[in-house]
Amino acid sequence: MPAVRRKPGVLLPLEITICACAAELRASGIEEFYGYQLAKLVGDRQRTRLLTAYGTLYRALDRLQSMGLLTSRWEAPEIPAQENRPGRRLYALTGAADAAIDEAERAARARPRVRPRPKLARA
Amino acid sequence: MTPLLRLVVVIVRAWTDCYTWRMDPDVRAARIAQIESDLWEELRERSSEGMRLPLSIVARLVLGIPDDLAWRTTHDLIFEGSVKRSAAFGAIVSVVTLIAAIVVWVGIVMAPAKLPEPPSMMLFSAAPGPPPPPPPPPPHRPPPPPCQPPAFTAGCR
Numbered sequence: 233m234p235a236v237r238r239k240p241g242v243l244l245p246l247e248i249t250i251c252a253c254a255a256e257l258r259a260s261g262i263e264e265f266y267g268y269q270l271a272k273l274v275g276d277r278q279r280t281r282l283l284t285a286y287g288t289l290y291r292a293l294d295r296l297q298s299m300g301l302l303t304s305r306w307e308a309p310e311i312p313a314q315e316n317r318p319g320r321r322l323y324a325l326t327g328a329a330d331a332a333i334d335e336a337e338r339a340a341r342a343r344p345r346v347r348p349r350p351k352l353a354r355a
Numbered sequence: 356m357t358p359l360l361r362l363v364v365v366i367v368r369a370w371t372d373c374y375t376w377r378m379d380p381d382v383r384a385a386r387i388a389q390i391e392s393d394l395w396e397e398l399r400e401r402s403s404e405g406m407r408l409p410l411s412i413v414a415r416l417v418l419g420i421p422d423d424l425a426w427r428t429t430h431d432l433i434f435e436g437s438v439k440r441s442a443a444f445g446a447i448v449s450v451v452t453l454i455a456a457i458v459v460w461v462g463i464v465m466a467p468a469k470l471p472e473p474p475s476m477m478l479f480s481a482a483p484g485p486p487p488p489p490p491p492p493p494p495h496r497p498p499p500p501p502c503q504p505p506a507f508t509a510g511c512r
Binding site for chain 1: 367371385386388389390391392393395396397399400407411414415416417418419420421422423424425426
């Protein structure tokens with residue numbers, strides 16, 4: 233069975249959600265976020281206690297970074313050393329992300345909705 | 356950290372080491388560090404949730420296995436051009452990890468119930484003794500015969 237290939241530049245629903253959550257954090261004054269923080273926000277948005285899987289989340293973040301919608305950096309090592317915890321990889325939205333989110337949401341709205349098939353009447 | 360939580364953390368770390376095996380050292384170290392940070396944050400924040408925490412971590416691990424393998428395969432395609440090695444290796448490791456996760460899950464769900472302890476012997480000896488038997492009924496005496504006149508004998512006047 234051939235693998236399904238995605239069109240380049242098309243965002244998956246999870247990636248749109250990630251960008252939207254990152255935009256929310258930016259609006260509330262948090263310019264940079266880390267993976268677990270984002271997973272919690274995505275879980276709250278989707279109203280589920282189960283957080284996004286590790287592989288799914290970090291693969292989506294890597295893909296968004298390769299598309300130029302996110303940038304990332306490792307936090308300065310003295311901060312986690314002081315707080316006695318592992319270092320965080322911090323992500324931030326780029327300017328191109330806003331346009332991409334708008335485009336993706338517009339495409340989702342423009343997609344024709346599948347009408348439910350009418351139920352057959354019982355004999 | 357409970358022994359079960361410790362085991363779950365070991366499984367997550369082992370899986371991350373496995374699917375990043377023989378990758379570029381910088382890429383591998385970056386991915387391991389990301390997962391380690393995520394694990395640490397979740398353990399710190401949700402440590403009071405009891406059994407939900409190890410189940411959540413196992414679920415996040417298992418549900419992300421296909422994406423981990425896809426990430427590894429894509430990375431190999433882009434940087435090393437090797438698909439067969441990634442696919443075979445990933446299939447073997449994912450099966451092993453899935454089995455380990457199922458064992459942990461079954462261990463949690465099928466934990467044997469504690470059987471009630473048998474009552475101690477002291478309880479029987481401390482109990483009040485049986486009541487004394489009732490006294491035997493008096494022996495049955497036949498009623499005395501009715502009073503009879505003396506029998507007449509021959510020659511008596």
